[in-house]
Amino acid sequence: MIKLYENGVYLRAGKEIIAGEDFADSGQKEAAKKGTISWSVLAAHNTSGNMDKLKIKFDALTSHDITYVGIIQTAKASGMERFPLPYVLTNCHNSLCAVGGTINSDDHIFGLSAAKRYGGIFVPPHIAVIHQYMREMMAGGGKMILGSDSHTRYGALGTMAVGEGGGELVKQLLNDSWDIDYPDVVAVYLTGKPAPGVGPHDVALAIVGAVFKNGYVKNKVMEFVGPGIANLSTDYRNSIDVMTTETTCLSSIWQTDDETRSWLALHGREADYRALSPQPLAWYDGCVYVDLSAIKPMIALPFHPGNVYTIDALYENLTDILREVEKESERIGHGQARLSLLDKVENGRLKVQQGIIAGCSGGNYENVIAAANALRGKSCGDDVFSLAVYPSSQPVFMNLTQQGAIADLIGAGAIVRTAFCGPCFGAGDTPVNNGLSIRHTTRNFPNREGSKPGNGQMSAVALMDARSIAATAANGGYLTAATAEERVPDYAFDPTSYRHRVYQGYVKGATQQALIYGPNIRDWPELGALTENILLSVSSKILDEVTTTDELIPSGETSSYRSNPLGLAEFTLSRRDPGYVGRSKAVAALEKKRQAGEVSELAPVFERIRQIPGQQQVDPLKTEIGSMIYAIKPGDGSAREQAASCQRVIGGLANIARQYATKRYRSNVINWGMLPLQMVDDPTFEVGDHIYIPGIRAALDRCGEPIAAWVIRASGEVEEIALYMENLTAEEREIIKAGSLINFNKARQAG
Known part of the structure; x- marks a missing residue:
């Protein structure tokens, strides 16, 4: 079904894969690196003149x-x-x-x-x-x-x-510009044709399951190539493509063809088509070989899109697999709540309580048509199970109505709603407590569906394709793999709703309109510049394998406070470490006292610091104090900057991690003036300990080199530890020194 190449590959004529070690002329590698689609796109947007150090301007x-x-x-x-x-x-x-x-x-x-x-x-x-x-x-x-x-x-x-x-x-x-080192590029080579009933989410989940845990494409570009692409419609491709985010890759790009041209022409934009394909010889830093014809209906069980099984394999080992998910729910619930799944097995079949087809992955025209085809003349039943469908745009909704698909869905008992991303992040259609929801959406992280384990409430999401969700709905909520699919009628795009409602200000130009502020919209609080020496207070220590952005700042009901930095910050780590906010705010209070010339509360800590060789003259009044979170691998998930800014506005000064799950979260940490520290060794410090780091501003200019730091434990014991930071651009270093991107820009503007 899926094969990963251990080393790089050459792609010849767009069809022949040659493992790097089997290629006769290795001297062609440097030229072949320029043969990818990715190289051509990045080169066209790079303003640095150096393809190793990209400075990208977006369109x-x-x-x-x-x-x-x-x-x-x-x-x-x-x-x-x-x-x-x-x-x-x-x-x-x-x-x-x-x-x-x-x-x-x-x-x-x-x-x-x-x-x-x-x-x-x-x-x-x-x-x-x-x-x-x-x-x-x-x-x-x-x-x-x-x-x-x-x-x-x-x-x-x-x-x-x-x-x-x-x-x-x-x-x-x-x-x-957006500044990055030139990324590795991994080919996703598609061959074959999906079987009837196999949808784009099945393909996407199979790929995520193959590459997430091993980090095969982390921070790399996934380039989709191969003859199998021709067997996929654009809607199908779009639904696969959006799920590449769940692999932790940097971006994605596909070779284009007449199907792409036709889709853009249908939307009145044929002029935006450009033929993209690899050069006759292209080098890729890895290859994910996908036989589409071997993909089967899939399910990603709680609590990650990478927790993937074929539906057949799930049923072959149903009890054992569900028991493992239950164990994971106990860990996530921290003794406050748990999910039971074995009690949902009836006569060897798993009964689910809800189905959702929505958003950028599930709400596409073809996905909804497939669901309507499966449910035409059938019933979702009058029991607990419910189905909600959210077409992804008003033009899609309009044509689905004209095709009769909306009537088929409503007639079957499904609820059809307008375009909304809520089911993807926990706002809207929250399932019953202890319920299992199957969704053609992008994520199934813990609490993503709106549950609150700290309050004794837990439900969960499994990801499936719209086709199998509809088959499950037609089967009374018993988990069922899709097997067949009717013909998809041609789509007709009507932009009338956009023409009448979307404000096209880029064409109209800027005006003198004053910004209109509601009472919840607040400015960012003032943040201080980094001092030469810093003292970190360990305010949370998370030893989970991965810490998602949903755990750093919960989604769902917190969304209403996203325009209120301090209001939102009250929810930081609330579902993972509820005591964190109080501890971090206490550290922030100490920093305010330091700025006012008062450091007596930390006198015992500084007495121990003065006993460290070379630190006898440390000045507490010139040593910034901030809170710190340790996590093994933080930042998998959302790009929203609030996952970092919430830490910063209540006193956060650094994170220490073994590695950062995504570039986007690390970028957020940097742009909010926090230090993206890392350490190889297991942490021996605990919450309440302090970590003293002298010469941190100078260390920023020596990325990759060890940074000497000392743990001052509550007992008074002192231990030296080694930290480091991976590569930072010159601008990123200055942003951290300034204390935030806002401070950096203000200083630059003043200069």
Whole structure:
């Protein structure tokens, strides 16, 4: 089904894979590196003149309504007067406006006022989810798009798209660049043709399952090539492509063909087509070989998209597999709640309580048509099981209505709703306590469906393709793999709803419109510059294999506070370490006292520091104090910058990790002026201990070299430990020294 090549490969004529060690002329490798699609796209957008050190300028930006307020506020504080490139502000995350009174609607009005003032594109609530709008109206061959959402992926249309934290979008709004070393590029070679009933989520989950745990494509570009692409429609490709985020890759790009051209032409944008394919000889740093004909209906069980089984394999080992998930739920619930699954097995079949087909992965036209085909003339039943379907945009919804698919779904008992991303991050359609929801959405992290283990509430999500979800619905909620699929009628795109409702400010230009602030929209608090020496207070220690951004700052009900930095920060680690916020705020209070000239509470700690060789003259008043989180591998998941900014605004000064799960989370840490420290050894420090790091500003200029630090334990014992930081650009070093991207930009503007 899927094979991973241990070493790099050459791709000859787009069809022949040759393992690197088997290629006769290794002298062609450097030239062949330039033969990938990725090289051509990155080279066209690089402004550095050096392909080893890229400085990328993007063609367009996009954000949604839990990220754009903070981005615009930051850019405004940094001197931005106009959006210098197309910036699409969508409203698909807080569009229900059901939590927090007027808060969410106030954010939307702020976004519209910003689009008018700075010349942006504003997509009102319920019109489209962020990535469907970008596919339909913005993506095109050879382009690069940056979005403040982790699932910013338009590779199937020939666009290399990247999901990053808000700070990276701010840099583009200030005419700065996205700076990275040239990434490794991995070929995803597709061959064969999917069997009837096998959908794009089945293919995507199989790939995620093969590459996530081993980090095979981490921070690399996935380049989709091979003859199998011709057997996939564009909707099918889009649904696979958006899930590449769950592999922790950097971005994705696909070879394009007449199918791509036809899809863009259907959307009135044939001029945006560009033929993209590898050169006759191209070198890839790895290869994921996928035989599409061997893929079977899949399921990703809680609590990660990489926890993948074929549905057949699940049923062959049902009891053992479900028991392992139950054990994991006990760990996640920390004794407050657990998920039971074995009690949901009836006569050898697993009964689920809910089905959802939604968002940028599930709500595409063809996925919904497939579900409607499976349910035509059938019933979802009158028991606990329910099904909700969210078409991904109003044009998709309109044509589904014209095709009769909406009537088929409603007639079967499904609920059809407008475009919304909520089921992907825990807002809307929260299942019953102890329930199992099957979803064609992007993620099934813990609490992603809205449960609160700390309050004794836990449910969970398993990921499946829309086709198998519909088959399950037609079977009364008993988990069922799809086996057949009817013909998909041709899609007709009608942009009338966009033409009538989307504000096209990039065309109209900037105006004198004042920004409209609601009471929940607050400016970022003042942050101080980094001092030469620092004292970190260990405020949380997480030894889980991976710590997701959902655990760092929960999604769902917290979304209403995304425009209120201090209000949102109260939820930091609330579902993983509820005592963290209080500990970090206590450290922040000590730092405020230091700035006011008072450090007596830490006198015993500094007495121990003065006994360290060379530190006899340490000045507590010139030593910044901040909180610190240790996690083995933090940052898997969302691009939202709040996963880092929430730590920072309540006193965070550093993270220490064995490795960072994604570049985007590490970028967020840096842009908020925190140190992305790492250590090889297991941590011997505990919550409440202090870590003293002298000469940290100088250490920033020696990335990769060991950084001497000392643990001062509550007992008074002192132990030296070794830390380090991986590569930082010159600008990133200065951002950390300044204390945040905002401070860096203010200083640069003043200069």
